[in-house]
Amino acid sequence: MKIGMLTGGGDCPGLNAVIRAVVRKGIFTYEDEFIGFMEGWRGVIEDKSMPLNLDAVGGILPRGGTILRTSRTNPSKRPDGIDRCLSTLEKNQIDALIAIGGDDTLSVAQKLHERGAKVIGVPKTIDNDLGGTDYTFGFDTACNIVCEALDRVHTTAEAHNRVMVVEVMGRDAGWIALYSGIAGGADVILIPERPFDVDKVADSIRQRHERGRYFSIVVVAEGAKFSSEPGQGSPVLQDMGKDEFGHVKLGGIANILAREIEKRTKYETRAVVLGHIQRGGSPSAFDRVLATRYGLGAIDMVHRGEFGCMAALRSNKIVSIPLLEAISRNRTVDSEMIQIVDGLFQKVNDRETV
């Protein structure tokens, strides 16, 4: 078969491992032929591609990014976008297309599927928040990077008797904050799923200092929300925390939170915004294995003809689920998981600090 492949949306450690696994198994087992469309759907719209053979995927396993590059181009947002995609596939005599990406990328895959194209999805979200699958690649690498940063920040916090507020990725779901916060020994973890009361955060830090631990680490997801505005009618969120489109700004929440904690506790407080370093670089061993398994699963799905579906990890097995199922819902941190980790923290005012 002649198979096309593309990577769309934000980059994520493990993309190259998926590409490599698909190509190797495709060639060794099925004698497939591959082309890679460049820069996500843009390459399909504009018919821009590169050949993908064994040489092209040699040595890419440990590398971050994606050799196919990526973009956020969404053909659905152009009148003729979907049509042009279909025509490129036809023109290149593509028997099947493997689209690796998140919500947005996969919803285009679904639309092409509805128009008759033979499409398979591979889920990609560093935030680990895609419906229908237990773990996505890239998430473990991000947690390791944040965890290492927390280890570093710990020594500074301890040396200076400081509170450090560390902002991590997670616009809608708190997985990275929760996992890396536990791994890095955070004292407070704030996630989008549970709006927080800054007074209680300050209380819990104060309580900790009172039992002789003169520093604290607060991990906050970029999408975490105050349960009520700090201070009466304080305009801070409007001013600093959101950009002109109403999106949470990178660093917005960390800087506001640091200021509000310092105001309440009088402890020296500093903000750290990890930003883009969380998604680049060489994937962890776990992510390389997981991404490889997704790739092996996807090429098998192609040859079993499971189009309109996506590879998913369930109970440590790669299975095939409808694309629709994945893109229709976000997977947020459930209350069970929160309850589990709650035991790590001292109760403050009869409530949990997570």
Added chain:
Amino acid sequence: MKIGMLTGGGDCPGLNAVIRAVVRKGIFTYEDEFIGFMEGWRGVIEDKSMPLNLDAVGGILPRGGTILRTSRTNPSKRPDGIDRCLSTLEKNQIDALIAIGGDDTLSVAQKLHERGAKVIGVPKTIDNDLGGTDYTFGFDTACNIVCEALDRVHTTAEAHNRVMVVEVMGRDAGWIALYSGIAGGADVILIPERPFDVDKVADSIRQRHERGRYFSIVVVAEGAKFSSEPGQGSPVLQDMGKDEFGHVKLGGIANILAREIEKRTKYETRAVVLGHIQRGGSPSAFDRVLATRYGLGAIDMVHRGEFGCMAALRSNKIVSIPLLEAISRNRTVDSEMIQIVDGLFQKVNDRETV
């Protein structure tokens, strides 16, 4: 309650994270009191312990090793061993004992349980080969270390057109070899579960060179076995590969294999034996979270009175299973997993290279 804790057997990244989680949740949630027995069962036999409070577990999360130290002392192998353990527990008014360790450590826990002591187990094996549980902590860290070493070795192999044979842990099970081999892009992976034919290994390397990849990486578990002696009546295994007790020697298999590959292919071949660096050092984020969850699960089990049981991870949930179930069988790499990864490799003489 007054609770004792110990760590036995080989050290493993994540032990301190378990200890910390048990103590924190025990104190914050249940108002327990803890003592730690030193150096595994030896500390119970000899009544040597240290107090375990919040201060004692402060800052230990990122550290390898175990603050309780460890040993391979097995009370069952001394006539009065079990009795002395029981008497120490009684003397210290221990309401429950949490034993963190592998097969050997947990079989003592089972014996004490049979004699009426209230014991809970937490599984520990860096090889990931304990029955009844999906993942054990330490395994992910080991895979990351091996994977990073393979990345390093790759650059040398490529620069020199060399075959590199890298020996990793795994006496009875090939989990580390398989996972880190996939993650590190190994070209051949040899595990104890499948005795290998060195001629076919050499063939597959030759085949690879013929398609223009002038270097190869072979990952071999320390317990991997030749399907037949290399060469007729060659005495190498007896000479170099096993020690006086018939155990595979560290480096034995790697050095023999390197020699046999070089003999057959004429390619320059070198052996690397990773040894003890695979089990030391700071745990990965994944292992810190997993170890923490095991610890939280174990202290809950104590308070639910599930004695004679062990915390286990199944389908990403911590559950309680009988100790007997865990210690009665080894979990080796199953043929399904082997089949899955087989797709990564080119077929050689109608067989798989894994």
Added chain:
Amino acid sequence: MKIGMLTGGGDCPGLNAVIRAVVRKGIFTYEDEFIGFMEGWRGVIEDKSMPLNLDAVGGILPRGGTILRTSRTNPSKRPDGIDRCLSTLEKNQIDALIAIGGDDTLSVAQKLHERGAKVIGVPKTIDNDLGGTDYTFGFDTACNIVCEALDRVHTTAEAHNRVMVVEVMGRDAGWIALYSGIAGGADVILIPERPFDVDKVADSIRQRHERGRYFSIVVVAEGAKFSSEPGQGSPVLQDMGKDEFGHVKLGGIANILAREIEKRTKYETRAVVLGHIQRGGSPSAFDRVLATRYGLGAIDMVHRGEFGCMAALRSNKIVSIPLLEAISRNRTVDSEMIQIVDGLFQKVNDRETV
């Protein structure tokens, strides 16, 4: 002798290595006795100390931060500060004091020296900008952290065809930006020593894209300055780049610069602010050796009676220089070094891009 020790100013990887080396050589070679004053000069003012023996320094070599903690308390800024320090030293019968710190810490050491106290300095600045010494510990670790971050950011920049602006430490001197920028393959490096013209920065990025490299990495020291305001009378620097005291704000320069580059080139541009992770965590091998050598040098200086002096590294040897010499001048990046690295970059409009 009875010797006091303290660490002052910002924390820095290697502080614990200095403390350990001083104590080990002091005890093994000279049979000294040590106490450590807590939190820099604050501990001397308030007579707060801990005993420093072999046990206290056991295992601290690989740890970031400082077991003596630190603060920015400056006794010169309190009317009775210096007097109280002298009285604490006398009360504790301190024969000599070793002060480890930067400009500010060492200027207090000099004042105590002028009042007759026996003080030795050990230089500490992660920015590598202290006069009189070739390298200071902590700098190499910071460069490794930044370099690793640049490697990560590269894969993202390349996958997305983006310009990434990475802000690193360096208020007055560009050492970290220059070294880590070279090590991380930055395409533009901006340092405080050379105010830059944002139009030329944009030109050089455009030129790079024109020869087919569709991404660029800009490393900017936090103290780098525009040679002229970007845009006529643009108020951005006042608004966002400086805080109420006129200091450059963390992230100020990176965010402004990213915006100005995007405006000029139309390439998608993102800012990353590394902040506090640059100074925490385990020191590199180089810094551990260097810090150890500073410590060994300092304790020898005490026993040679070289008070009022500071240990310094010159041509790879530890020598003793007057404190006054060190604190009187900053060591900035010299034009020779800039010229050397200039060869790495393409000329733009007859000027250098560094």
Added chain:
Amino acid sequence: MKIGMLTGGGDCPGLNAVIRAVVRKGIFTYEDEFIGFMEGWRGVIEDKSMPLNLDAVGGILPRGGTILRTSRTNPSKRPDGIDRCLSTLEKNQIDALIAIGGDDTLSVAQKLHERGAKVIGVPKTIDNDLGGTDYTFGFDTACNIVCEALDRVHTTAEAHNRVMVVEVMGRDAGWIALYSGIAGGADVILIPERPFDVDKVADSIRQRHERGRYFSIVVVAEGAKFSSEPGQGSPVLQDMGKDEFGHVKLGGIANILAREIEKRTKYETRAVVLGHIQRGGSPSAFDRVLATRYGLGAIDMVHRGEFGCMAALRSNKIVSIPLLEAISRNRTVDSEMIQIVDGLFQKVNDRETV
């Protein structure tokens, strides 16, 4: 000018950084043209080369190994070797040749220079033992790898009350053992420059245990020698420590030493042989900067016509020295350096443990 380049001998982190710096400055500043000979001198003998332009060196800075590959082929050892090299240079109209390598590689460069070829050398030795230069690239990376391994081994040693003997590179010079031993907090460091008495090593470990430190780390260079055979007439060195050509075998010294220490102290002792992982992988920031500076220096030397010379680092400046000076002598650890670090260790029987 048309310039040839090659890398010879063992691979070393930083080789690609040298190649990249030479090519970039050559093209940007001098408008040179480059070809790279493959696999060291073999490529010159056989006229096998690749073009080296900006694209070829794009993205190679962080990569270990060498894109030109390497070999130990020495033209001097073939009757027509040197002649063939000269004829390849002439045939390709090479105006100058840059040879990057160690003793062996540079001695061929010298021979070609004597025959009239225009050759420049760049020193490469991971052991840091080349005459005439203060530091060579690759050494810092090796020390970081060893140091990290020692950190890992520490936690195991401490958890198990063990002595760990770690063998590191260094056939003739102890730089890696000394630097990484200091950085990793080794308790005993054994180097080729000072034959050691195994009884005194055992004494010093025993003394350490007596003051309550129940574990010890011994770092031993592969070329370290017993001052007298352990045991009367023990044939161990002949049997296990050397190969058929009389070379010290990888792991030879570590295994013997571990056995002899355990015999004398009765403490459980284990050997770790780091081997090839010390020279592969991504270079440290220090090495990337150093290698870049060597490359920039070398291309300038070409254009200043300093043939028959080698770039060298002296007092932190790149200078030009005659090739003869470099290859005529090895740089071993001097007694001054040994004396400096001696202060870290407790005296045993009136002698130093290093």
